[in-house]
Every structure is written in structure tokens, then in C-alpha cells.
Amino acid sequence: MSQSSKIVHMTTVHHPYDTRIYHKECVSLKKAGYSVSLMAPIDEQNDSQDEKNKVEIIPLKKYTNRWKRMLFGPLQAYKKAKKMNADIYHFHDPELIFVGWLLKKKNNTVIYDVHEDYYTSIMQKEYFPKPIKKIIGKLYNSFESFLIKKMELCLAEKYYVERYQRGTSILNYPILNDKLINQKINRQIDSDKLLYTGNVSVVRGAFYHAEIPKILEDKHVYFVGECSSDLAEQMKDHAAEKRDYLHFDGIDRFVEREEIDKYYLNENWIAGLAIFPETDHYLKKELTKFFEYMSAGLPIICSNFPKWQAFIDQHQCGITVNPDNKQELIDAVNFLKNNPIKAETMSYNGRKAVLDELSWESQKSKLIAWYDQLLNK
Structure with a gap:
């Protein structure tokens, strides 16, 4: 592991201090010696810098309209991320899959952090009619399968390996208080x-x-x-x-x-x-x-x-x-x-x-070892 390795986590959906993204992954990697930045939607009530853990927060515009967020959020995330030239881009939302695909180069790593079973999540969305959900679900499966071929996969739940067999499980166990x-x-x-x-x-x-x-x-x-x-x-x-x-x-x-x-x-x-x-x-x-x-x-x-x-x-x-x-x-x-x-x-x-056996301590060591392995490839 090199302290000069630049890590950028990205979300257009989650709060900047989301427990898994910020408190577990970003803070753990920062304490392990990595240079860690987190790109996340910020409103006026959010601080853009955490002084305690020194994780840089890169603000994205926060959209209250879901469709505007899905359209313009990834666009602004890509523009900012591309300029950062990171060693590892680690994104947390399915709407950023195309951004991750664009960012993937021969000399970097892109990680897709799978928080949910997004296909079944789509199928239970209340705001989509049933026939539309089936179409969207099939399109999502095809779209995702193609774009993630050269990405690493980080799985938050045990059973996700049934869908993503080459994924690495970093389970969402709690931080011990x-x-x-x-x-x-x-x-x-x-x-x-x-x-x-x-x-x-x-x-x-x-x-x-x-x-x-x-x-x-x-x-x-x-x-x-x-x-x-x-x-x-x-x-x-x-x-x-x-x-x-x-x-x-x-x-x-x-x-x-x-x-x-x-x-x-x-x-x-x-x-x-x-x-x-x-x-x-x-x-x-x-x-x-x-x-x-x-x-x-x-x-x-x-x-x-x-x-x-x-x-x-x-x-x-x-x-x-x-x-x-x-x-x-x-x-x-x-x-x-x-x-x-x-x-x-x-x-x-x-x-x-x-x-x-069920605390973040066990997963933190897996996360850091995995990052070290990816950077040493």
C-alpha cells in the first residue's frame, strides 16, 4: 500500500455521512494511510469537510427531484471524478455504473459497491406500473452485465454472491461503539x-x-x-x-x-x-x-x-x-x-x-487487504 494512492468514493444518492460509505469504508481506508476523498450530494446544512477524520468531502449539487438527480447527478460526478485521476474509483449507486465504465482505464481500478439487490428493488417500486417494471428490470440486467465486466465488485450482503459470483463480500456489519x-x-x-x-x-x-x-x-x-x-x-x-x-x-x-x-x-x-x-x-x-x-x-x-x-x-x-x-x-x-x-x-x-464475529472490525481488515491487493496488481 502506498500513502500516495488516491482513492475516490462516489455517490449521488447517499448522505455524505452515510454509515457504510463514510464511517465504515472511507474512514477505515483513511486511517490505513490512503488519500481518501468522498464525492457526495451536499446541501447547506452539510459540512464539506470532516475535521475529525480528515476525509475530503467533494460536494455535488443535491437534487430533490429524482429524475433530475438521475440525469444530472452522474454527469457532474463524472466531470469532477475524471479530473482527479484516482488510482481507485469506488462508486455506490447503480445510476453511476455508466460513469464507472467511462472512468475505467488500464492503469486504474473501478469498484462497484453493491448495496442492494437492485433487480428485486426495481420490481417492488411503487411508482412504476407492473409491465414497466418488468421491462426496466430486464434492461437493467443487460445494461449492468455489460458495463461491469472490467470492474471489481464489492458486496454488502452474503447472498449477493449468487448474482455476482466474482464479487468480494465486505459485509455491512456494525462499527463497535x-x-x-x-x-x-x-x-x-x-x-x-x-x-x-x-x-x-x-x-x-x-x-x-x-x-x-x-x-x-x-x-x-x-x-x-x-x-x-x-x-x-x-x-x-x-x-x-x-x-x-x-x-x-x-x-x-x-x-x-x-x-x-x-x-x-x-x-x-x-x-x-x-x-x-x-x-x-x-x-x-x-x-x-x-x-x-x-x-x-x-x-x-x-x-x-x-x-x-x-x-x-x-x-x-x-x-x-x-x-x-x-x-x-x-x-x-x-x-x-x-x-x-x-x-x-x-x-x-x-x-x-x-x-x-459480526462486527465491522472483521470486514475492515478484509477491505484494506483487498485494496492493497488491487493496488499491487
Whole structure:
């Protein structure tokens, strides 16, 4: 590894301080001695430089309109990236695939960081009619397959290797927070609070979670993550007379890692929630929030998809429920409330699994070794 090696990470979609892109990958590479820059959309509230970690933030114009972003975002990213003459370009959005293809030269490396299963994601987009989705999905597959032939692939989930067999898995495990890991686990039977962290959307179970106060007396649900004001209002309407039992921190804004960690630290929660409807996109994913809940010592209550069921069974860290069976959810919450010792055991099991094998520390060393290998080719 050469300290003069220039690394440029690129996104036109994510917040500049996105946990995976910035806190995990960019900061880890910077601390390993690389010269690291991050190109990301900036608004007036974002700082263009992080003084603590010295990762250079290169601002891109932030577009509120999706179509303008998809058209003009890649164009401005390409113009700026081309001038930088980096040794490695590492991009994080499928709309930048053509930019990555243009940037690839004989003497550099381009990495496509696959955050999602984009084909199944396209097939569940609510704003596309079904026939259009099928056409777009097929076109995307063909377009992607052709353009990524000379790129390296960085995979955020285990099962993505089924689609990208030559990819390198750098899994999205959590950064260990010493305060969280060292916080004493103490289950309190008088808690009435359930927690959901991460982006809030319909396909991530917004209305399943919003229904909880109606079916579980005096239970409050806290949502810590970006949620549109329109969806938040719809969820409150769904909760009807229990609308005040839903609490949102992140309406129309990105919630940074430090803010989420404060919620893990400062409250006593019955469990961390992930009651998702069944969609192809999430059936095989191990959610990042699972690992975060586990590191914070929270039992998990999640949908009983086969992969999720196997994960919970393996680590003995929570309870799975049929998302369409209200009684199973009632029973799961009441079980954790009425059996604090068993709930505490789940908390310890989850935290131990994160400490032993499911933290970013294991992936950080893989990332740095991989970069060293790519630069020494």
C-alpha cells in the first residue's frame, strides 16, 4: 500500500455521512494511510469537510427531484471524478455504473459497491406500473452485465454472491461503539417502548409498526431514521386514536449514526423491531439493524422469513413472528415483558455474536487487504 494512492468514493444518492460509505469504508481506508476523498450530494446544512477524520468531502449539487438527480447527478460526478485521476474509483449507486465504465482505464481500478439487490428493488417500486417494471428490470440486467465486466465488485450482503459470483463480500456489519458494548444489560419489566431504527418505508413495514399501539395497550413505538412527512402522517392516521403513541425522529431528514446510538444508549427498550411484509427484496437479506440491535443488547422481534428465522435461531437473539398475525406479535412482546431473564439471555447472546464475529472490525481488515491487493496488481 502506498500513502500516495488516491482513492475516490462516489455517490449521488447517499448522505455524505452515510454509515457504510463514510464511517465504515472511507474512514477505515483513511486511517490505513490512503488519500481518501468522498464525492457526495451536499446541501447547506452539510459540512464539506470532516475535521475529525480528515476525509475530503467533494460536494455535488443535491437534487430533490429524482429524475433530475438521475440525469444530472452522474454527469457532474463524472466531470469532477475524471479530473482527479484516482488510482481507485469506488462508486455506490447503480445510476453511476455508466460513469464507472467511462472512468475505467488500464492503469486504474473501478469498484462497484453493491448495496442492494437492485433487480428485486426495481420490481417492488411503487411508482412504476407492473409491465414497466418488468421491462426496466430486464434492461437493467443487460445494461449492468455489460458495463461491469472490467470492474471489481464489492458486496454488502452474503447472498449477493449468487448474482455476482466474482464479487468480494465486505459485509455491512456494525462499527463497535464502546459505550454500547460496555453498557450493562438490565431488562426492566416496566418498559413500554419499542424501537425501530433506519429508513422508514412501506416495504420496511411502516404500517405494521404503526399498528402496534392499537393491538398492544400502552406500547409506544419510536422510529429513528429518515421518514417522509407524508408517510409519517399516514402512519399516525393508521394508528387512529393511538397516533400519539408513535414517535418520529427523522422526518424529512437524514439521521446520523451518533443520533441513533444515543437512542440505543439512553432508553430502556422492550425490543428492536423489523416487522416487514414479505417481498423478494428482503427475503434473503440480513438486515443491518439486526446487528445494531444485537450490539446494543436489544432482543429482536422480526418477520419469520426463512433466512431471518435461521439467523434468529442460530444466535438465539430474538423472536420471529408472522407479520400478518397480530396475535403472534402480541405474544412476542408479552413474552419479553413477562420473562426478563430469558429476554436478557437473548440480549447477551446477540451482543456476544457481534463481538465474536459480526462486527465491522472483521470486514475492515478484509477491505484494506483487498485494496492493497488491487493496488499491487
